[in-house]
Amino acid sequence: MFIGHYGPSFAAKRVEPAVPLWILFIAVQLLDVFWGIFVLLGVERVRIVPGFTKTNALDLYYMPYTHSLPGALGWALVAGVAYLAASRSRRGGLLVGAAVFSHWPLDLLVHRPDLALYDNAAKVGLGLWDYPLVTLVIESALVLGGLGLCIANTRALKGSARYAMPLFICAALGLQAAMAFGPPPPSDDAMAVTALASYAILAGAIAWLEKAGVPGAKPNEPERPNGYSL
Numbered sequence: 001m002f003i004g005h006y007g008p009s010f011a012a013k014r015v016e017p018a019v020p021l022w023i024l025f026i027a028v029q030l031l032d033v034f035w036g037i038f039v040l041l042g043v044e045r046v047r048i049v050p051g052f053t054k055t056n057a058l059d060l061y062y063m064p065y066t067h068s069l070p071g072a073l074g075w076a077l078v079a080g081v082a083y084l085a086a087s088r089s090r091r092g093g094l095l096v097g098a099a100v101f102s103h104w105p106l107d108l109l110v111h112r113p114d115l116a117l118y119d120n121a122a123k124v125g126l127g128l129w130d131y132p133l134v135t136l137v138i139e140s141a142l143v144l145g146g147l148g149l150c151i152a153n154t155r156a157l158k159g160s161a162r163y164a165m166p167l168f169i170c171a172a173l174g175l176q177a178a179m180a181f182g183p184p185p186p187s188d189d190a191m192a193v194t195a196l197a198s199y200a201i202l203a204g205a206i207a208w209l210e211k212a213g214v215p216g217a218k219p220n221e222p223e224r225p226n227g228y229s230l
């Protein structure tokens with residue numbers, strides 16, 4: 001799963017507008033960010049096998065540190081506590097932790113059984129990657145649903161961000177469709193670098209959009225009850 005992971009980040013933004021979207025964007029992909037780094041370091045492993053699933057060529061046979069159930073819970077706890085320590089917001093910490101963990105059940109939907117329940121064993125995965133159209137519909141529904149929730153809350157997104165974000169997300173969905181039906185990556189390292197670059201670009205773009213959406217004001221300032229911000 002790629003773009004669908006961002007659905008929970010928008011939903012979390014609606015619940016707690018004070019958490020910057022770029023942090024939530026990194027949070028929902030944190031397991032994959034470490035996966036990319038660990039693949040480059042040789043700590044976790046992936047094989048490129050053309051035709052392995054109908055959506056991509058990834059044989060994710062060894063990723064116990066990032067994509068096992070205890071691994072996902074551990075990273076969620078660390079990220080939640082780190083955000084709590086930095087922001088002093090208990091609600092923000094909880095949401096960041098939940099956003100990190102949301103990656104695992106969403107991966108569970110699409111992955112082949114490669115998500116370990118412990119260590120590198122008892123692997124689960126519902127395998128929707130073998131149904132590319134179903135996967136694309138689910139990913140689109142997740143991200144557009146989350147975005148809709150976020151836009152419906154005027155405190156969460158303001159100004160031009162409310163109009164630019166749907167366009168941005170549609171462009172990202174188009175990119176995902178192109179990747180799903182395009183050629184497989186040339187190597188495992190190339191896959192890891194592409195994934196890391198995509199997450200960095202999306203987080204950077206969302207930070208810029210969120211800032212640009214509130215001209216001359218802090219992105220998350222409190223709002224008066226009558227709907228006008230200070």
Ligand SMILES: [Zn+2]
Nearest residue numbers: 031032103107
């Ligand atoms: Zn993942």
